[in-house]
Amino acid sequence: MRKALILCLTAVIFVCLLVAGYGQSVSTTSQVPTIKVGYTFVDHHASLMVAAKKGEAFQSSGTYLKPVIDKEKYELYDGGKKVANIELVVTKSGSESATLFAQKHIDLSLLSITAGMSAIDSGTPIKILSPLQTEGLALVFPKDSTVNGWEGFIKYLDTKQEPVKIGYHSPTSAPLMVFEGALKQNKVPYTRNPNELNAKILLVDLKDTPNLIPALTSKQVDGWVGPSPHPQVAEKTGVGKIALDLRDLPPQGAWHDAPCCAIAGRTEFLAQNQDAVVKFLKLMAYAGDYANKNHDEYGDIVAQWIGIPADAAKASTIVFLTDPTDTWVKNLGVYQDLMNSMNKYKGALKDKPLAEVKDVLFDFSYIQKALGK
Template identity: 25%
Template structure:
C-alpha cells in the first residue's frame, strides 16, 4: 500500500476517534464569560451553561451507601452544606454526598434537569421561577434567609439608598437571584416600573457585578454574601440591604425533582437530618464552622465570621412554607412571573418534619431540636 494511502487512513482514524469523544461527552465545556449578558430562561428546557465539574452519570453507591450529588454556590449562605459534609453528619446517616460548585442558580438547575445533580441549593427565585414555568420539582428544605445587598461607589451609595433615585440608572444583577427579585419587587411597590424606568445589566456572577460597578459600567450592583465583604475591600459601599424591603425573607432552598423524591423518600429524609444536625453544630461551634466554610468559600476567616454571624443573614434548614408562599406571591405581584401554578403544590415540608421528629426521638432531652419543632409549626402549619 502506498504511503499516501496509509497516511490518509491514519488521518481518517484520528477524525473518527475525535467524533467518538464528542459523542461520549455531549455536555462539552462551553462556559460563558462573566461579562456576557445572561437572559432568564423562557422555559425549563432552555439551555444554560453546565458547571464543568458536574459529571454525567447515574446515582451510584458503594457498600450500600447512598450517593447524592448536590449542587452548591460558593457562598457562606450554604454554610450548613459545608458543615454537614466536613463534620461527617451525612456519613452518620449512611449517605455519601458529593458536592459540585456552580456560580448561579440557573447553572445548578440546568444540571438538575439534565440528571447530573440530585439536589440543588439556590435562591428561592430559582425554583419558584421554574415551578411557575411547569417544572415538576419539589422544595423540601432551606439553608438561609436574607443576605442580599446593593453595592455602589461610595459617592453613589447614598443616592441609590433611595429607590426613587433609581430611575434612569443602570443596575448590574444576576437574573433570578433573590436580590434581583427583592429589589424589583421593592421598586414596583414604590411605584417605579422596573421594566421601563431602570436598566438591569444581567451578568453571570457576583464578581462580574462588582467589576461592572467598579469600572462604571453600572451605577450599582446586586450581590449576596460574602461578596459584600469583598465589595468593601475593593472600595465599594453597601447602599442598602434586602431585609429593608422584606424582613427575614427566605433565600436558598433545597429542591429536587419530584420523581426523585417519590422514588427514594427515605434517602432525602436522611439528607435533611444531616442538615438539621449541621445547624445544631453551626449554632454551637462557631470556630469549627468557620474552618468548614472556608474550605469552600475563598475569603479569609474573619471575613467569613463577619458575614455569617451578622444581623443580615440567618441560617436555617427549615423549608418555611409560609415564607416561600409569600415570596412567590410577591414574584407574581411585581410582574416577575405570570402563572396559575400554585407553589404550595411543590413544597413538601413533611420531609424535614420527619427528619426532625426522628432526631427528637433519638435525642429526647435535646432542647435545640424541640425549639426547631416549635419554629416549624409557626412557619409551615
C-alpha cells in the same frame, strides 16, 4: 475413579457458585445511593460546607460525612451505618441548578427559593424540601459613593439624567426578586431595555456571582444587588460599600426574614431514596444550627472553602434554618404574589396564590422526618 472425580468437581463448582451467589447478595444489599448535590460558592450554602469540613467531628450528632475527596466526594453516615455516597456539584446560580435538575445531572440542590419556584413553574420535576437560610442580601455601590439607605438611594436616582445601572447575578435570584419587588411596590420605574431612557433604573444581568465585584470596578454598572458574602467582600477589599441591607427596603418590616435559599430535590430520585434524603436533611439541619451558634468558626470555614477574607465571611448576617415555619411560608406567599404581579410565571404557578399551589411546590415530609416531627 472417574465417577468420584466428576462428583468432586461437581461439588467444587456448586460451592463456588454458592459463594459467588452469596458474595453477589452481600454486594447488592450493601449498595447505597449516590446523591449528587448542587451548591453555589456563597455563604448562603455554608451548611453544606460546615458539614463537609467538620466531617466526623459531627459523629456525636448521629449523622455525619466522611471525606473521600475534599470538596468533591463524601460518604454519609447515620447511626454508624453508611447510607449514601455524596458527590458535590458546583453551580453558578439557582437557574443553572434548575437546568441541571432537568438534565438529571443533580439529585438535590441548595438554591435560591425563587429559582426553584420558577423551575417548577416551567415543568421541571422537583420539589422544595425545606428552607435553608434567610437574610444576607444587599445593595452595593462603589466605596466612595454617598448613597446610604432607601431615602438616599431615591435621592441619588433623582439626580441622574439617565437610568442608573443596577446589576444582578441571576434572573431568578432572591436578591433580584426582593429588590424588584420593592421597586414595584414603591412605584420606582425600572427596565431591562437599555433604550428605555425614561426609567429610573436599568437592570443588568451580570450572569454569575464572580462578575459582581469586577462589574463595579470596571464601571459596567453603578451598583448591584447580591447575596453575601459578596457585599462583605466588596467592603473588606475596599472596592464597594453596602448602601442598603435589602431587609430594610420599604415598606418597613416587609422584607425581614425573607425566604432566600432552600433545598430542593428531583421527584424521581426522592421517591426512590427517601431514607437517604431524610438523613441528608437531618445533617443540613444540624450543620445550620451549628453555624448559627458558632459564627466565627463557620466564618473561617466559609473563608477557606470559597477563598475570601475571613473578616468578610464573619461579617455575614445570615440566619440558617430548615424548619418551614408559618412565618417562612407566609413570606413565601408574598414572593408568589410578587412574581405573579411581575409576570414571572408562564406555567403551573401563573396567576395562582400560594395556597393553591403548595402541593405543587413543596414536600415537607422529608424535613419533618429529619427533625423528628
